[in-house]
Amino acid sequence: MDLQVEIVPPPQMHDAAPCNGEMIRDDRVMSFSYSIPLLAFAALGFAGCLPDGPGEKGELGNDRFFYECALPEDAACDDEFNSGAALLDIPSVALGSTFAIDTENYDSDAFSPTDRLREVQVSSGAVAFEALQEGQAVIMSGVTSDAGEASDLTHIVVVAPSAVGFFRRGTEDEWVPLATDVDAQVGEVIELRVAPLDGGGGVLAGALPITWSGEPDEAFMIFDDASDNVIEVRADVAGAASITVTVGELSGTLGFAVQEVAQ
């Protein structure tokens, strides 16, 4: 006979995370399904093991850390931002960017004691970090500043972006890097994405202030929020044109060759 056990809300996990079944992060509800023969194993789990699961395991093995996009400009979650999903691994973030880290430990927010990260409050009210210096920065979970206690730690890498990368939505919904000018027809709507890149061309996570502008002004209609890193543009005028994007302190320009629609 199987016994289904539902535990809501999740147990306190200051010292040990349970070996549980399924973890649902978005609504912060954890469900545990044990069969009777597995109860002994489950009891062992509460004694201190951390199961495989989503999120990056902390360096002491007591908690898991999750990267979350704090703002829609973050290139790490272009398609997932609105769903509230968290990334499984902690990516490198851009210098000056804003990002959020969550943990399995519900007693407190993630915390960093160093001068390299600054806690900021984003418009949603969530606590996020601003990356102030290049290099490694420690982030801890379960910190109680009055008692001087913590559960676990991890590190995040902060990188100064070296370039702005442009991408176009591909036929299979993927993002295709754009290395040359874009050929378009008048009236064509193109979905574009911009992201800060590291020296190796990898996309850096973290939200930086973004602005889009077309040249000449009448060449494009820019749809959606022009402060997001993903927008739709419509080419309105035939001829050579360009779109310039600023991403933090960097800027990049994408050229267009717009042709009249053949009759």
Add this chain to the structure above:
Amino acid sequence: MSRARFALLGLLVAALGSGCTPDIEAVTVTPLTTPPLALRADADGIEIFDGTGVGLEIFAYTEDPGPQGENTQTCEDDCGDPIDPEEVDITFSGEAIDVYRVDDGIYIVAGVKPGEGTLFVTSSEAHGTIQIPVTVVPQSEAD
């Protein structure tokens, strides 16, 4: 028994009691994590880069814990029993570091900014304090 004899007996008991409380002779410091920019962590001192943190197991001993002498982490199988970690207190000084207790005997030392700090190891079961110097090195000096 006269009052003077009571006083003398009290002093004798106090002296004997004091003599039964051992001193902290040594500590061992064992890194439990490898910082991304690792330097050094043992009982003679801890060096970490600013902005990084390291998980440490810190035990205190009332007897020399190993053949390599005091204040080292070289003892392995023949270490004496450490003082119950629950009875050991770790405090610190210096703005360059923060120290967080994770569990009995397990701590996180974080390098807040370049500079110096000190860990103080004390116990309710032993006299004395052992100091562990901590140096926080600027990340700009990392290779």
